[in-house]
Amino acid sequence: MSSLTEGHPPIGIDDINDESKHKKLNTDVVERESGEREMGHSIHRSGSRPQLDLSKAAIQGNFEEKDPTILLPNQSDDISHLALDIGGSLIKLVYFSRHEDRSVNDRRKKSIKEIFGVSNCNRRSYPILGGRLHFVKFETTKINECLDFISSKQLHRGGLDARHWNSDAPDNENAVIKATGGGAFKFADLFKERLGVSIDKEDEMGCLVSGANFLLKAIRHEAFTHMEGHKEFVQIDTNDLFPYLLVNIGSGVSMIKVDGDGKFQRVSGTNVGGGTYWGLGKLLTKCKSFDELLELSQRGDNRTIDMLVGDIYGGMDYSKIGLSASTIASSFGKAISENKNLEDYRPEDISLSLLRMISYNIGQIAYLNALRFGLKRIFFGGFFIRGHAYTMDTISFAIQFWSKGDAQAMFLRHEGFLGALGAFMSYEKHGLDDLMVHHLVERFPMGAPYTGGKIHGPPLGDLNEKASGEELVGTRSSWISDMADSNLSRDAWVQYSNSSNMLGSIHCKLHENVHQLASFQSVGFKQKISWMEKFVRKGTEITAPVPMAPPGTTGLGGFEVPSSKGDTLRSDASNLNVGVLHLVPTLEVFPLLVDPKTYEPNTIDLADHGELEYWFTVLSEHLPDLVDKAVASEGGTEDAKRRGDAFARAFSAHLARLMEEPAAYGKLGLANLLELREECLREFQFVDAYRSIKQRENEASLAVLPDLLMELDSMNEEARLLTLIEGVLAANIFDWGSRACVDLYHKGTIIEIYRMSRNKMQRPWRVDDFDLFKKKVLGSGEKKPHPHKRALLFVDNAGADVVLGMLPLARELLRRGTEVVLVANSLPALNDVTAMELPDIVAEAAKHCDILRRAAEAGGLLVDVMINAADVNKENSSSVPLMVVENGCGSPCIDLRQVSSELAAAAKDADLVILEGMGRSLHTNYNAQFKCDALKLAMVKNQRLAEKLIKGNIYDCVCRYEPASSDLQSSSLS
Numbered sequence: 001m002s003s004l005t006e007g008h009p010p011i012g013i014d015d016i017n018d019e020s021k022h023k024k025l026n027t028d029v030v031e032r033e034s035g036e037r038e039m040g041h042s043i044h045r046s047g048s049r050p051q052l053d054l055s056k057a058a059i060q061g062n063f064e065e066k067d068p069t070i071l072l073p074n075q076s077d078d079i080s081h082l083a084l085d086i087g088g089s090l091i092k093l094v095y096f097s098r099h100e101d102r103s104v105n106d107r108r109k110k111s112i113k114e115i116f117g118v119s120n121c122n123r124r125s126y127p128i129l130g131g132r133l134h135f136v137k138f139e140t141t142k143i144n145e146c147l148d149f150i151s152s153k154q155l156h157r158g159g160l161d162a163r164h165w166n167s168d169a170p171d172n173e174n175a176v177i178k179a180t181g182g183g184a185f186k187f188a189d190l191f192k193e194r195l196g197v198s199i200d201k202e203d204e205m206g207c208l209v210s211g212a213n214f215l216l217k218a219i220r221h222e223a224f225t226h227m228e229g230h231k232e233f234v235q236i237d238t239n240d241l242f243p244y245l246l247v248n249i250g251s252g253v254s255m256i257k258v259d260g261d262g263k264f265q266r267v268s269g270t271n272v273g274g275g276t277y278w279g280l281g282k283l284l285t286k287c288k289s290f291d292e293l294l295e296l297s298q299r300g301d302n303r304t305i306d307m308l309v310g311d312i313y314g315g316m317d318y319s320k321i322g323l324s325a326s327t328i329a330s331s332f333g334k335a336i337s338e339n340k341n342l343e344d345y346r347p348e349d350i351s352l353s354l355l356r357m358i359s360y361n362i363g364q365i366a367y368l369n370a371l372r373f374g375l376k377r378i379f380f381g382g383f384f385i386r387g388h389a390y391t392m393d394t395i396s397f398a399i400q401f402w403s404k405g406d407a408q409a410m411f412l413r414h415e416g417f418l419g420a421l422g423a424f425m426s427y428e429k430h431g432l433d434d435l436m437v438h439h440l441v442e443r444f445p446m447g448a449p450y451t452g453g454k455i456h457g458p459p460l461g462d463l464n465e466k467a468s469g470e471e472l473v474g475t476r477s478s479w480i481s482d483m484a485d486s487n488l489s490r491d492a493w494v495q496y497s498n499s500s501n502m503l504g505s506i507h508c509k510l511h512e513n514v515h516q517l518a519s520f521q522s523v524g525f526k527q528k529i530s531w532m533e534k535f536v537r538k539g540t541e542i543t544a545p546v547p548m549a550p551p552g553t554t555g556l557g558g559f560e561v562p563s564s565k566g567d568t569l570r571s572d573a574s575n576l577n578v579g580v581l582h583l584v585p586t587l588e589v590f591p592l593l594v595d596p597k598t599y600e601p602n603t604i605d606l607a608d609h610g611e612l613e614y615w616f617t618v619l620s621e622h623l624p625d626l627v628d629k630a631v632a633s634e635g636g637t638e639d640a641k642r643r644g645d646a647f648a649r650a651f652s653a654h655l656a657r658l659m660e661e662p663a664a665y666g667k668l669g670l671a672n673l674l675e676l677r678e679e680c681l682r683e684f685q686f687v688d689a690y691r692s693i694k695q696r697e698n699e700a701s702l703a704v705l706p707d708l709l710m711e712l713d714s715m716n717e718e719a720r721l722l723t724l725i726e727g728v729l730a731a732n733i734f735d736w737g738s739r740a741c742v743d744l745y746h747k748g749t750i751i752e753i754y755r756m757s758r759n760k761m762q763r764p765w766r767v768d769d770f771d772l773f774k775k776k777v778l779g780s781g782e783k784k785p786h787p788h789k790r791a792l793l794f795v796d797n798a799g800a801d802v803v804l805g806m807l808p809l810a811r812e813l814l815r816r817g818t819e820v821v822l823v824a825n826s827l828p829a830l831n832d833v834t835a836m837e838l839p840d841i842v843a844e845a846a847k848h849c850d851i852l853r854r855a856a857e858a859g860g861l862l863v864d865v866m867i868n869a870a871d872v873n874k875e876n877s878s879s880v881p882l883m884v885v886e887n888g889c890g891s892p893c894i895d896l897r898q899v900s901s902e903l904a905a906a907a908k909d910a911d912l913v914i915l916e917g918m919g920r921s922l923h924t925n926y927n928a929q930f931k932c933d934a935l936k937l938a939m940v941k942n943q944r945l946a947e948k949l950i951k952g953n954i955y956d957c958v959c960r961y962e963p964a965s966s967d968l969q970s971s972s973l974s
């Protein structure tokens, strides 16, 4: 039993055993978290994103300049993009940056829009603007650095990033920034003086509430429980959110009953709060900081000072009223009877006793208020909590104790930013009220120093610092503080240093870089360096031995924590857990999911530590090869090598961080890890690591395609369908993400491997629903079924996989009268084919095949030979079209809760979904249920997954067919 019981809350409430007074408090479905996803890169998501009004755009100044200023005279949106919460200790900033739109004039997209009637992607057709919400903190004592930061990014100028887009925009004399917190009053003059802006003060409590409402409605895994060091995300049904109790523990405590947006009432509070803990703690322990006091408590034993029930009852429980011997009867009560002075007590014990006294008291009052108003949920936030695992555990324990397990305390990942977010929400035109969960994707960039840490530091030169690749270096002191503030812990780096076998060589290279870069450091302010260099240098510097618990900080480990309190307690979690929120208003939920609410994309649960360790090892081992490919894809230049090293460090550090705390970035599944890797590559400007491999394999496969089509055409339809499915499964072997497959590629040419793989296709496959699928497509006996109206084929890898596998299958469906939509990635991921690449591949294939040619023309894919997609559609009205849509993803897996609007539009008339490949049909979506017929096809290229998922072996195949639920009903009736 947890030793937390040693710290049972005090007795003293009469109705402690009165069950009737304990309403059941529910938390909704509790799950372990999954990460979020996004399309961080503007390039390919651009088309499905609102656009700036570029009409009459003109370059200003020197055309030769690298990033010249562009004037957008017709850009009229007035998006306010900075709000502040200025507290006594920390300043919290929330700011919005707009995506730079780099949409290419993609003709495929035009025809898709015409065919599916997808609204023209004009930004004004969406209620909100695509962009990013950034969360940044500064210490209030360093307010000048905060002002520098705002000024360098021109965040106070409102509207667009004026400096970047419209440097001619006059400084707005009447500019106003929304702010809350005491500092909004205290520093108003300073803001006016330094930035020329007025502060519009917003009510603190109102801000807290609207911040919390926004987060709980818009972010999937925002709320979590925290018990004995274990974090679990709670899925809140947004339709059933209100009413709830928000307990804000600052210096004092406010308890707010929230009934809706803008509807709230402070129902209670207590003057015994965070200030009491810190104030009394300071007097009693001589601690210098709040964090130090908390740290002490983690090593404390409150039994030396608290009077327990057992102390009164001779070590016995007081079982008659249900109190165990370990329950605290009286906080600090032992001090009365013992003949000791303050110095005779350990500061650690005093701190723990105090923490428990105050947390339990708050927990008790909160719970009683929840009972009083019949509230189902209690969320805790405020400075006192700020992500400290140990504090959360203590509060959770109190709530559990008082509610007898009926209620659970819940916490919010962004709780430190409630006020700032609320202030942001108070601008009139933000449009965030319309935001839905599927519009938001959270990313955890590595190179950007301002991503939610306890940040202060040098000003960056540009909102798009990474895109433009340059930033200003601040003073040496701020540089050093910045170093400690990336969204990675130092320990994560140290773990990486100790664990990675690549590290030796990387270190050497990095040390060379550091010497080269040393001059930057001495040059100091205003020297321009790239953020990447800074990152590389940062990574290197912190591989030097660092103390496990640097003095004066909360530290990340190295404490002797009583085992009963859980040994994975982190006291600084929230500082590292807040990423950048990408607002992508064009994302939609895939309309063919039976139940989006219960849909869980990940098949593998990384909450299982064994799984976590296995997949982390697989990904770490794959890293050297991936770095080689990535560097080669950028021409093997010195710059590419340096970026490759930095990428390896960054990704390994993410892994180390997640190994330490799997839920650090939200709920974690394998899909999230695989996507994180792709995102990390993009962050280090590797656009397409497998580009040349994909090209080579496409060419080789296209060369043999005519022979394959001839072979297929010589078969009867039954044999042909089987051969086609075999072909898809066999060609799925071309997967550069699988260690085993990559080893195979050294042993033969593409075509040799493909032939070998096809020859091995023996039924029954490990999962084999082929006969069912065949019956649906070909019918049985005389009865010929209606063809499917439209099939969505989620394609996987480039090369043989798509050319010799999925395209011939598409051709068969087209020939049977089914419209085919090839659904491909928006962004490159491993060797997956992208939606941008597919039209060329189809055009090449169409040269050898009339069916494909006519269908591709009808689908607007052979754009070179047509003038207007609508005309072509009329001409080819006899042909069913073959189309290509992007899925909105840049990962080997797919989360169907967030797909592109063109895919969602294409899905509306679809009655067949075919998911291909391990990533899309096994790692994710293996258990997904669709409203229409669904076929999941993959070769399992990993021994462990084969054993776990299908009780088989590596290279076994899956052909899983699930008819639409209505079909299931009719067949069971017949």
Ligand SMILES: CC(C)(COP(=O)(O)O)[C@@H](O)C(=O)NCCC(=O)O
Pocket: 618, 674, 732, 734, 735, 736, 737, 738, 739, 740, 796, 797, 830, 892, 916, 917, 918, 919, 920, 923, 938, 941, 942, 943
């Ligand atoms: C990354 C992948 C999901 C890609 O598979 P695909 O979707 O292309 O079939 C798969 O190769 C994978 O799970 N690889 C990691 C495991 C391994 O190397 O065995």
Ligand SMILES: [Mn+2]
Pocket: 735, 737, 796, 797, 830, 831, 832, 892, 917, 919
């Ligand atoms: Mn793939």
